[in-house]
Amino acid sequence: MSDIQPAGNTGLAAEFQAMLSNVRERDVNTMSLKLANMILRHAILLGASDIHFDPKHETTILRFRIDGLLKDQLTYPKNTLPIVAALRVAAGFPPKAAVAYTPEDGRFEFIIDGRSVQFRVSSFPSILGDKLVLRLLDLHKTAPSLGHLGFSAPQLAQINKITRQPSGLFIVSGMTGCGKSTTLNCILGELSRPELNIMTLEDPVEYVLPRVTHAQINYRAGFGFAEGLRCILRQDPNIILLGEIRDAETAETAIRAALTGHLLLSTVHAPSSVGVIHRLKCMNVEPFLLASSLLGVMSQRLVRLLCPACSEAAGPDPDFIKGLETVRDPAQSHRALSLLKQQGGNFRKAKGCPACGMTGYKGRTVVSELLPIGDTLRSVISGKETDIVELKKAAEKSGMQPLLCDALDKAAQGLTSLEEVSRVVSES
Ligand SMILES: [Zn+2]
Structure with a gap:
């Protein structure tokens, strides 16, 4: 033929x-x-x-x-x-x-x-x-360990601190396919102990962890996130992974669960950590309930790793720096620029060889920003009106390393290219 x-x-x-x-x-x-x-x-x-x-x-x-x-x-x-x-x-x-x-x-x-x-x-x-x-x-594959996904040591320490709380809400956000489910399943894997009842509601289930009860939602059968979560709450759970919060009913049930002695991990579709808070507030949840239940918010993406067999040294591209200057968030671009200028980093670019199918890349790693919810943010969140500028300021004051800076850090280590950083960070 x-x-x-x-x-x-x-x-x-x-x-x-x-x-x-x-x-x-x-x-x-x-x-x-x-x-x-x-x-x-x-x-x-x-x-x-x-x-x-x-x-x-x-x-x-x-x-x-x-x-x-x-x-x-x-x-x-x-x-x-x-x-x-x-x-x-x-x-x-x-x-x-x-x-x-x-x-x-x-x-x-x-x-x-x-x-x-x-x-x-x-x-x-x-x-x-x-x-x-x-x-x-591939439900027989084992979840990687949280430490191998690409989070920096300070981020790992913060994730561990947040998810060791007995109750509250931890949200991960990002695009479809950004590795949110993998991160959350890895967290569950680390938390799993015989004395805890861990249950999930996912769409689709991607991992089957020992000592975790996984369930697949089925809209046709009326088993959506809100209904499924109510069922789980009758199952004496300690830790719950809820695949997604996308409507007011699920948000309200999730927050109530988090306030009544359960640790709830979930995802919200939003472009940034601050965006998650804004989105949840738009779902008409009671601001003070949200403020008192939220432990932390993380936004993540996956960047491709340069193929170690063929990547080439390359200083920061002037076009990339020019692009950074036009990033909409001036505070973020300022921090990113100073990072690029300070570091005598090992910047590299993709080439392509048979080992990587001529793409120049092999495998992926996480880039993320993690926002633990402290007192300052809590008081901003509990306000009636949602002011995203105020939220951003409070997030910055809390010392959150923006996603772009985490990505540039990885580029400076020669793990990924600036082209890849630019491609992934501009997605939102
Ligand atoms: Zn290669």
């Missing part, structure tokens, strides 16, 4: 092509199933988090999300190779009607080297056919 186009240096494209030319498989459905299995295996081995099948007029583009970024793997003729159809069957989707497409979601299990990997499958009816996205959920 000549219209298979490999994208870059992928062993997948070569194996795909070889399978098509060597295997004398007459039945296209059997062939498609074999190819689908091969794609899943490659995705797992490459450490992809998601697999995308994008339908075009004649072809399908296959992409993997690796280290947070989508990367083309290959393009194949969609009509002669119904791989998407084979995966729809695996996910238990109903046979597709000729005209009326409907979105579907499902799951299936895939066994690789005797180990089970779950795939959460979502289909979306585009005008050119089903777009299929598969999320890999």
Whole structure:
């Protein structure tokens, strides 16, 4: 089949092509199933988090999300190779009607080297056919230790201090895919002891920790975050991980739980630590209840680590410094600039080699800002009116190291590049 186009240096494209030319498989459905299995295996081995099948007029583009970024793997003729159809069957989707497409979601299990990997499958009816996205959920993988995620020593000490409190609310914020769930699960792993009842409500569950009861929310069955949390509260919990607070009802239940002797860890969608407080206040929670329950707020992102085999020395780029001067938050850019100028840092840039798939990067690390809630902030939060400027000032006074500065610190250590810092910090 000549219209298979490999994208870059992928062993997948070569194996795909070889399978098509060597295997004398007459039945296209059997062939498609074999190819689908091969794609899943490659995705797992490459450490992809998601697999995308994008339908075009004649072809399908296959992409993997690796280290947070989508990367083309290959393009194949969609009509002669119904791989998407084979995966729809695996996910238990109903046979597709000729005209009326409907979105579907499902799951299936895939066994690789005797180990089970779950795939959460979502289909979306585009005008050119089903777009299929598969999320890999390896529930047998062990959570890394909190100390290995990339938090600085002072941040780790603060996280430990906050999460050793018997009750209260600790929130982590950041974009989808910024590693919030991993951080929270790692914290649970560290807190876990036989005398504690630890329960979670997640969407999706990504880790299964010993001595932790994990639950998956299911909106269709009416088991959302607010309802699930009420169920957990009848289960005599000590520590609760609530996947997300996104509405007033969940926020209120979470705060009440935190004020009645439970340690509650959760996430809120907001661009910064101060943004989390602002967002929670916008959910109409009682300001003094929020102020008395909140222990700390952290905002995090993941930056790609430079490939140690090929990164090159490079001083801070003048364009980057110019960009920093236009950062909207003057206090943050001032601190960042002085950091860049002070340090005779080991700044490096990405190059690309076979070891990193020519991307110049391999693996990721956390960059974050952690805001412990002290008395000054508590009094600002308990005010009726939400003043984000006042919140920012109070956060600054508390000595919070802004996320940008933490990221620049990592660039100065040669762990990541300034390009990557700029890409990730500008996301919000
Ligand atoms: Zn490399």
